[in-house]
Amino acid sequence: MSALKKQISDAMKAAMRAKDKQTLGVVRLILAELKRIEVDERIELDDARVLATLDKMSKQRRDSISQFEEAGRNDLADSERQELEVIKTFLPQPLTDEEITAIIDAAxxxxxASGMQDMGKLMAEIKPQLQGRADMGTVSKLVKSRLAG
Structure with a gap:
């Protein structure tokens, strides 16, 4: 079992002991998604794949929050925010804009890379370093502006 997956399992046990139903529900949701991937693909997830899954789940929550707010459903947006906060506890510390720019420059x-035709190659180099630590949509915009200018 990967270290990150074990940390999530331990968090579930801690939430059960503390009778924290909100956190417990989100942690069980995370573990169910990880188990689904393992069963569907018949693999044991490593930390990188668990991190990618958590990153995807947090992106889904951010998208849901913006859609609920546009629809005036603040109650649902608040629920998604709470889920996002629990998911964030398992993600590494986010990088600053300066750190992201330094990684892009190094890549x-x-x-x-000299032009937009090299964007795919550049993103393939950058993504493993930034997974779960930066919003890849923002990173993509930064890379585009770097390659265009």
Whole structure:
């Protein structure tokens, strides 16, 4: 079992002991998604894949929050925010804009990317370093502006 998955299992046990139903529900949701992936793909998840799954789940929550707020459903948006906060506890510390820019600059130097045709190669280099630590949509915009300018 990966270290991150074990940490999530331990969090479930702690939430059960503390009778924290909100956290328990979200942690069970995370574990169910991880188990679904393992069963569907017949693999044992490693930390990188668990992190990618958590990142995807947090992105889904952020999208839901914006849609609920546009629809005036603040009660549902608040529920999604609470779920997002629990998911964030398992993600690594987010990177600052300066750190992201430094990683992009280092990747540009190592790959020799010079134009938009190199974007895929550059993103493939950057994504493993930033997974779960930065919003990849924002990173993509930064890479586009770096390659265009």
């Amino acid at each position: 540009v130097a190592s790959t020799g």
